[in-house]
Amino acid sequence: MVTDSEIAELEAIVGKENVSTRSSDLDGHSVDESWVEPHRPDVVVWPASAEAISSILRLANERRTPVVPWSGGSSLEGNPIPVEGGIVLAMYRMNEIVDIREDDLQVVVQPGVVYDDLNGRLRRMGMFFPPAPGSSDVATIGGMVANNSSGMRAFKYGVTRDYVLKLDVVLPNGELVTVGGNAKKSTSGYDLVSLFVGSEGTLGVVSEITLRLAGLPEKVGAAVAVFDELARATSAVYECARYGLAASALEILDSATVRAINLQQGLSLAEAPTLFLEFDGTQTGVEEQIEYARELCADNGCVDFQVALTAEAYEKLWSGRREAHDSIKLSHPGCTMIAGDVCVPISKFGEMIEFAHALSQRLDLSLYAFGHAGDGNLHTEIIAHRENGDQFSRALWATDEIVGHALELGGTVAGEHGVGFAKRQFMSREHGRTLQLMRSIKDLLDPKGIMNPGKIFPG
Amino acid sequence: MVTDSEIAELEAIVGKENVSTRSSDLDGHSVDESWVEPHRPDVVVWPASAEAISSILRLANERRTPVVPWSGGSSLEGNPIPVEGGIVLAMYRMNEIVDIREDDLQVVVQPGVVYDDLNGRLRRMGMFFPPAPGSSDVATIGGMVANNSSGMRAFKYGVTRDYVLKLDVVLPNGELVTVGGNAKKSTSGYDLVSLFVGSEGTLGVVSEITLRLAGLPEKVGAAVAVFDELARATSAVYECARYGLAASALEILDSATVRAINLQQGLSLAEAPTLFLEFDGTQTGVEEQIEYARELCADNGCVDFQVALTAEAYEKLWSGRREAHDSIKLSHPGCTMIAGDVCVPISKFGEMIEFAHALSQRLDLSLYAFGHAGDGNLHTEIIAHRENGDQFSRALWATDEIVGHALELGGTVAGEHGVGFAKRQFMSREHGRTLQLMRSIKDLLDPKGIMNPGKIFPG
Known part of the structure; x- marks a missing residue:
């Protein structure tokens, strides 16, 4: 629980106007695009700089207050839902394109820049950032870095991680570090960039991102x-x-x-x-x-x-x-769409899709299947009324069965949506004892466990 | 110093015939292709399995004996030279292509497989592993993973890290872990694969590697x-x-x-x-x-x-x-070639090459410059007689100046050869306080510091 004195301190850091405990703000930051139950934060804070983030994290770390970075809110596995309350650190107002380094085919952005907006700017200069998430009109670069997002173009162009050269990160203790650099390739020490990309806000808060770009095809x-x-x-x-x-x-x-x-x-x-x-x-x-x-x-x-x-x-x-x-969504007004996202070795893609179809028939569920087949990445959308308890449970159960089957086929539980809250229960099954290695890295960087608690790791 | 009783234990693990303290073997594993002074290990051990490696590491960890994995020996910065003695773990006899998963465009190999040999096998099936290191006829896949090697084709095809899907790793305490998986892309937890790739044998020993492959172009x-x-x-x-x-x-x-x-x-x-x-x-x-x-x-x-x-x-x-x-080498018999490897933002590549040329003229040194210009990756070869102390020092000094200039241009000290022993002195300058973060990860995985000591981190 965030105390009044803590809120006063937050106000002192970012200004009264950038701290809110209004119901509408708490509600607005209690859900993402997943089926996961809403959970309100105690307070929403809009920082404007890495220094402000650093002060906030120092404060939160002292008091062991959960901090959940929030950018586009378009995640699909409950990734930014503050399931343990605390502070939502709303990053989307930090949305400046800081520097377009045209001569190096690079761009420097704040985390709140929206994917389509960035590519709109770059297009005029003949360049683009290729990963193309499905929600490109709302997904922010910060969220893409957190989830290592990708989409249709991953087959040829790869995923977000492949384009991140440099990150400014505020560690949970408030320390500011820069990882990576401006060279297109490097073998200088451990690849900390890849560690932070895809860590879903559990290791720190990214405050600035340098991406390499591609030339627009003719x-x-x-x-x-x-x-x-x-x-x-x-x-x-x-x-x-x-x-x-x-x-x-x-x-x-x-x-x-x-x-x-x-x-x-x-x-x-x-x-x-x-x-x-x-x-x-x-x-x-x-x-x-x-x-x-x-x-x-x-x-x-x-x-x-x-x-x-x-x-x-x-x-x-x-x-x-x-x-x-969106077409699937519009076809089922008032229903919840439970998004699936598994990735299997490409030879198993057909088997995966067939399994999903057979299962939905057996359970009498509406299921849509589509995906980035060239990567073996299958998305399913199962439709259910949340009010129809039996149907809703069947839908969740089916989604889990699909994930389980992906693991049996040598695949992964999360192709591009991350683990978030919804898939953390599968992490032991996928990673076995190696999960402990991930957890020890989490404990090293975030010993008090304040960063996006309840995510990635099973409870 | 490795004791006689420790050698007896090593012999018990891998068999007498796979342990050597013969001068010729110690000498053979005291140098790589760099200018770095030779240093002998105390003993060379040829393991045949992950289990054997595990037993060896458990033993070494107990006694705090340095362990240096050795695969092709073609490194260029002293990466595998056992500068603190101890055990050289010679991996090159573990050279089986374990499984070609043609339907998934993947291959599973032991670390000792040579790059050209692997691509020779794959070529007949219309597939290839693209990174193409310069020393492709001797470089092993294990060494490529350790150094995140690449070469001419990185511009289009990327580096080794981009192809490693899964690794079996023996941790310094002897624990066997598998990181990554067989899906072409995944957002399931932290990217431990990228952490081990390029860690130059300082975090553990890779015993099996799964690579994704590309289809051969027409x-x-x-x-x-x-x-x-x-x-x-x-x-x-x-x-x-x-x-x-x-x-x-x-x-x-x-x-x-x-x-x-x-x-x-x-x-x-x-x-x-x-x-x-x-x-x-x-x-x-x-x-x-x-x-x-x-x-x-x-x-x-x-x-x-x-x-x-x-x-x-x-x-x-x-x-x-x-x-x-090789042409440069043959042109200077009896001389040492001091290989440089920096990478700068692509707009600075020309400036980098000019700097190197001007410097060599000023210092009256033979310098050859070439490189993977599309990536901003410049190689220099400075020629010197080791016996001519003054010339040799000038050559080393010039190589260091080039590295320093790359940093001033926003580049990295190591484009594709790794840090090894020769470049560790630059790590603070490149990474600042972030180096401490790398070191804390090293301490987490290798608390007794037995894995390839004296490398990457400044002494």
């Missing part, structure tokens, strides 16, 4: 391939990866997902297992890759293959995929 | 562009990176390096600043990229541009670049 093109069986779509994806096709995205959508898109976006895609492919590069390079992809798809029994080479056609085709999540 | 092509000024070659490289050219290698060689290649390889390249470019992908994609590169080079005053599209022409052209290091 041309982007897309194709949509329709299959009569999911297994054939997954074989096509495997062959694309196997034969070195450099697609920038390889996405599988099941029939249910395509139906939702048609319904909500007014499209008329064939309601069958569908593969969305995106290519970028030079004009001829893109055309050539698409032709190669067409062959590979045909070899695997593709029944329809549409190409979009103009920007307009691309936009029309691809917006369907981009809006998949 | 076509490889090359070009060589000659410039009359180094600054123009570096501008061309910057523009290649800036405009999204997906070259698989972008290498700059100075005139001296080209001269050495001509002399030793019987080639007749123009002895001027030269840019080697490599492209891979589809046939047309490669041709198109080369034409684009030709334009960018022409814009920057390129005076000659040769293309090699056939395998034969490629081999002839590119073997020159590949043999650069």
